[in-house]
Amino acid sequence: MDLLQDLAWRGIIYQQTDEEGLIDVLNTDHISLYCGVDPTADSMHIGHLLPFLTLRRFQQQGHRPIVLVGGATGLIGDPSGKSEERKLLTLDTVQQNVEGIKKQLQSIFEFEGENGAIMVNNYDWAGSMDVVTFLRDIGKHIGVNYMLAKDTIASRLDTGISFTEFTYTILQAMDFLHLFENHKCKLQIGGSDQWGNITSGLELIRKIHPENSKAFGLTIPLVTKADGTKFGKTESGAVWLDPEKTTPYEFYQFWINTADADVVKYLKIFTFLSHEEIEQLEKAVEEEPHLRKAQKVLAEEMTRLIHGEAALEQAIKISAALFSGDVKSLSAGEIKQGFKDVPSFDVNADFDGNLVDLIVSAKISPSKRQAREDITNGAISINGEKVTDSNYVLGDADKIEGQFTIIRRGKKKYTLIKY
Structure with missing residues (x-):
């Protein structure tokens, strides 16, 4: 051919x-x-x-x-x-x-x-x-x-x-x-x-x-999505090639979230994979769509091409940490990428580390009573680890590289605490 x-x-x-x-x-x-x-x-x-x-x-x-x-x-x-x-x-x-x-x-x-x-x-x-x-x-x-x-x-x-x-x-x-x-x-x-x-x-x-x-x-041809929405746009705007505008993690996530109806088309036009490799991935979409093999390959190929191997590995690491909840394994730089768009709260210099007060001040829970209930019920995690002591006081060990603490309420509600 x-x-x-x-x-x-x-x-x-x-x-x-x-x-x-x-x-x-x-x-x-x-x-x-x-x-x-x-x-x-x-x-x-x-x-x-x-x-x-x-x-x-x-x-x-x-x-x-x-x-x-x-x-x-x-x-x-x-x-x-x-x-x-x-x-x-x-x-x-x-x-x-x-x-x-x-x-x-x-x-x-x-x-x-x-x-x-x-x-x-x-x-x-x-x-x-x-x-x-x-x-x-x-x-x-x-x-x-x-x-x-x-x-x-x-x-x-x-x-x-x-x-x-x-x-x-x-x-x-x-x-x-x-x-x-x-x-x-x-x-x-x-x-x-x-x-x-x-x-x-x-x-x-x-x-x-x-x-x-x-x-x-x-x-x-103009690149379109199967559902009729515009290609290349997210809720936060365009997907830029500049890592300062769109982080490599966000770039990776854009491609890995490609719909099944679009992924084979994107593999064909954007990647340099062979016909045989793409046809195998097309088969995987048809037979094992839940594994999202095609999306993973698309995200890896595109992130490696634009941002390089090191940035790809970092994006995969951030994705795995967020999926598992093991965010304490991330560096401060990786946290900046992975939590760029989550709600954040800057603590004052006189913050004494009281967890209940912090949760209320950061609007993670609406009141101290609710904050205590959330903690004792196991709904609060600090850097991926559940805390059930309502008298817990955050220390230096809870501050990733002295810059961040990640508090999660429930399964998905993250808040980035900045020092």
């Missing part, structure tokens, strides 16, 4: 500009191809992953990926999927975002070797271009009627679109042209919402290089 057949089996291909032509080129030689991301934030989220993981699949087959971070286009704003103008970011903010995203992309690609990835920033060639050069050398080749036919622009005509966002597709077309001319780039990959921008690039290449314009576009 060749590369494009593999992509089709995985459900990754949505649209292609010239399937037969691309097959011929891929069968003839190794090519350079690119995918880009605009630095609208200082981190990517998992919604950005699929096009870049697809780019990596090409790299594994000997092709050279070009990873573009849009320092210039990020200053303009892509109208795709928007009903109103984006808020413009400052140059300083965009440059800071560029640096954050570069670090994340470096974990996905190999940058050494014969087909080592190349990372580029379109601000390097677009940022210094004067408006007259842009209008004469680029704008002259893109017709207004051609632009108005683009869905991203046509959908905004009633509500309004600025000239700035109107020209976004030309800037992205200029990226494809620049990479075609300077890096022999033959293919652009993007999400399905990028079809109009990709074809604009092909049009510009065709106009400027009519005798040698063999270039291609390929888009990837």
Whole structure:
């Protein structure tokens, strides 16, 4: 099975500009191809992953990926999927975002070797271009009627679109042209919402290089969940690649909580497991869904890819501790990850360690009477161990690395005590 057949089996291909032509080129030689991301934030989220993981699949087959971070286009704003103008970011903010995203992309690609990835920033060639050069050398080749036919622009005509966002597709077309001319780039990959921008690039290449314009576009379908809800969102918001925004434990938990109806699809499109391995896991979902083997493999593969082996092991350790209740085995750093979103309470410097007073102050129990009952009835645990003495006084041994105590009421109600 060749590369494009593999992509089709995985459900990754949505649209292609010239399937037969691309097959011929891929069968003839190794090519350079690119995918880009605009630095609208200082981190990517998992919604950005699929096009870049697809780019990596090409790299594994000997092709050279070009990873573009849009320092210039990020200053303009892509109208795709928007009903109103984006808020413009400052140059300083965009440059800071560029640096954050570069670090994340470096974990996905190999940058050494014969087909080592190349990372580029379109601000390097677009940022210094004067408006007259842009209008004469680029704008002259893109017709207004051609632009108005683009869905991203046509959908905004009633509500309004600025000239700035109107020209976004030309800037992205200029990226494809620049990479075609300077890096022999033959293919652009993007999400399905990028079809109009990709074809604009092909049009510009065709106009400027009519005798040698063999270039291609390929888009990837929007990732959806079987229940119709949006992929990549949790109750607390987006699932970021930055470990400061979404901890490796939270990242791991997102994938391990994947529904049975979605897990095989995600294994196909997000992981680099073989067809045979995925088919075995699909069988496990059908025959032993309670073991959640497929979800565990998905979570491990994705966490290892983005955060590394050490972070994966830590995420598994936190998950096991929370499942068993043995939280005293966790370090302070692991507690920060695992209990990031649970209720917390900061004790005063004059706290005398009285457990009943602490439970009431932290609103774990509504009154001292109830607190005493909860303790004597065995409903209160400190760092995973039940306490039944209503006169219990917390000491240094109850403070994990002197920073935290974890109090649990019942089976699931955790409170993080901070010192």
